[in-house]
Amino acid sequence: MARKAWFRLAVGAAWLVALAPLGAHHSISAEFDTSKPVTFTGTVVKVEWTNPHIYTHIETTDAEGKTVVYRVEGGPPNSLYRQGWRKDTLKAGDTVTVEGVRAKIPTSMNIGVATITTEAGERIFGTAGRGGRGR
Amino acid sequence: MRTRTFLVVIPLVLLMAVSLVAQRGGRGGRGASAEPAGPVPRLASGRPDLSGHWTNPYTPDMARGAVDPATREPLMFARKGDALPDAKAPASGGARTYDLPYTEWGVRQWENYDPVNDGDYTGNCLPFGMSRSINSPHGLQIVHGQDALAILFEQNTWFHWVPLDPAFAWPEDLPESWNGISRGHWEGDTLVVETTRFNGYTKLDTAGHPHSRQLTLVNRFTRLDSNTMEHTVTVTDPRAYTRPWMNVRTWRIKPSTDVIMEYSCDENNLQGIVDGTIKLWTPPEDIDE
Numbered sequence: 001m002a003r004k005a006w007f008r009l010a011v012g013a014a015w016l017v018a019l020a021p022l023g024a025h026h027s028i029s030a031e032f033d034t035s036k037p038v039t040f041t042g043t044v045v046k047v048e049w050t051n052p053h054i055y056t057h058i059e060t061t062d063a064e065g066k067t068v069v070y071r072v073e074g075g076p077p078n079s080l081y082r083q084g085w086r087k088d089t090l091k092a093g094d095t096v097t098v099e100g101v102r103a104k105i106p107t108s109m110n111i112g113v114a115t116i117t118t119e120a121g122e123r124i125f126g127t128a129g130r131g132g133r134g135r
Numbered sequence: 136m137r138t139r140t141f142l143v144v145i146p147l148v149l150l151m152a153v154s155l156v157a158q159r160g161g162r163g164g165r166g167a168s169a170e171p172a173g174p175v176p177r178l179a180s181g182r183p184d185l186s187g188h189w190t191n192p193y194t195p196d197m198a199r200g201a202v203d204p205a206t207r208e209p210l211m212f213a214r215k216g217d218a219l220p221d222a223k224a225p226a227s228g229g230a231r232t233y234d235l236p237y238t239e240w241g242v243r244q245w246e247n248y249d250p251v252n253d254g255d256y257t258g259n260c261l262p263f264g265m266s267r268s269i270n271s272p273h274g275l276q277i278v279h280g281q282d283a284l285a286i287l288f289e290q291n292t293w294f295h296w297v298p299l300d301p302a303f304a305w306p307e308d309l310p311e312s313w314n315g316i317s318r319g320h321w322e323g324d325t326l327v328v329e330t331t332r333f334n335g336y337t338k339l340d341t342a343g344h345p346h347s348r349q350l351t352l353v354n355r356f357t358r359l360d361s362n363t364m365e366h367t368v369t370v371t372d373p374r375a376y377t378r379p380w381m382n383v384r385t386w387r388i389k390p391s392t393d394v395i396m397e398y399s400c401d402e403n404n405l406q407g408i409v410d411g412t413i414k415l416w417t418p419p420e421d422i423d424e
Contacts, residue, residue, distance in 0.1 A: 030252070030254065030414075055403065078396045103333050
């Protein structure tokens with residue numbers, strides 16, 4: 001149990017290392033409600049490979065059984081590229097699990113402070129990278 | 136309960152970690168050059184050539200590691216470390232302290248900076264300002280010639296041009312600006328870049344340390360070898376601080392495989408402004424007080 005907690009700590013930490021430089025231009029605490037964690041499994045719709053944050057659109061069903069598409073915030077694409085990630089690392093139709101927090105605005109589908117894990121257990125877009133520093 | 140604690144603790148721990156790594160002069164192996172160090176490259180004039188694609192250490196909080204410019208010893212001043220119970224909450228969590236030698240105006244700016252509720256100008260993709268651009272995490276390219284030096288920031292794809300010709304003169308009536316205007320001169324093998332004429336709209340760093348229109352920013356660059364450069368930045372702003380203070384950093388050449396890339400902040404921040412998740416910036420009303 002303790003090891004799982006530390007693992008989650010490390011994963012969340014890695015995510016926030018990627019996000020920390022962006023904290024002032026886009027305050028995490030201003031947009032996201034860190035008291036509202038969310039976990040879901042869904043299907044990748046598309047990846048917006050844009051600055052300052054990439055957004056991975058993931059379709060799932062909510063608690064009421066309705067189909068929804070969340071917009072999962074990631075780090076800056078230039079940093080991700082240098083870590084070995086690419087805009088086609090995730091493809092439409094891939095199944096992933098997301099852990100993050102909901103936006104404060106109820107109508108926003110943005111998810112922040114998020115980790116994305118594939119069915120194979122790989123953490124996608126984490127700062128550990130995928131090797132091949134930038135190229 | 137465990138999830139909530141996890142989500143509260145992480146921002147504090149990680150932002151501290153990022154800051155500490157940055158202050159030590161690099162982000163681990165990604166900033167290190169794959170090539171062994173050689174001698175300092177030189178221009179035809181014999182001056183050091185500062186050209187290159189550099190890892191400038193990400194520095195979100197300049198108060199950490201602030202030193203006396205004369206001695207390079209940790210800066211000492213009255214009230215250092217005192218709590219500021221009336222200060223607004225930082226975006227990173229925790230609480231602000233009296234961490235620099237503020238004037239009354241300066242500490243008021245520091246206490247009142249409220250990015251959580253008021254947002255920050257950088258969320259609108261406005262220019263970060265000379266200090267905060269140099270503090271930024273994405274690297275920069277220096278193109279250095281005989282009479283001028285250009286700093287190309289990957290952060291938001293900005294540039295800053297520094298004339299080195301002593302005969303060059305900026306127009307006297309050039310308006311104040313986000314990044315100010317610079318002049319450079321040599322002191323031995325150290326390039327000294329002095330920047331003034333700021334509009335006062337920016338902050339010195341991500342933490343929100345203030346400056347006024349009276350700011351003079353002096354960046355000194357000393358290339359130590361082909362891979363390494365010592366960089367110091369001295370803040371002199373009599374309106375905000377009672378005395379000058381300085382940061383000392385080490386820059387490292389990026390591997391040749393790492394290229395400078397475009398960075399368009401507006402790509403998705405524009406939508407954030409439209410839908411209200413990012414607050415629209417307006418000029419401060421008390422900038423001249």
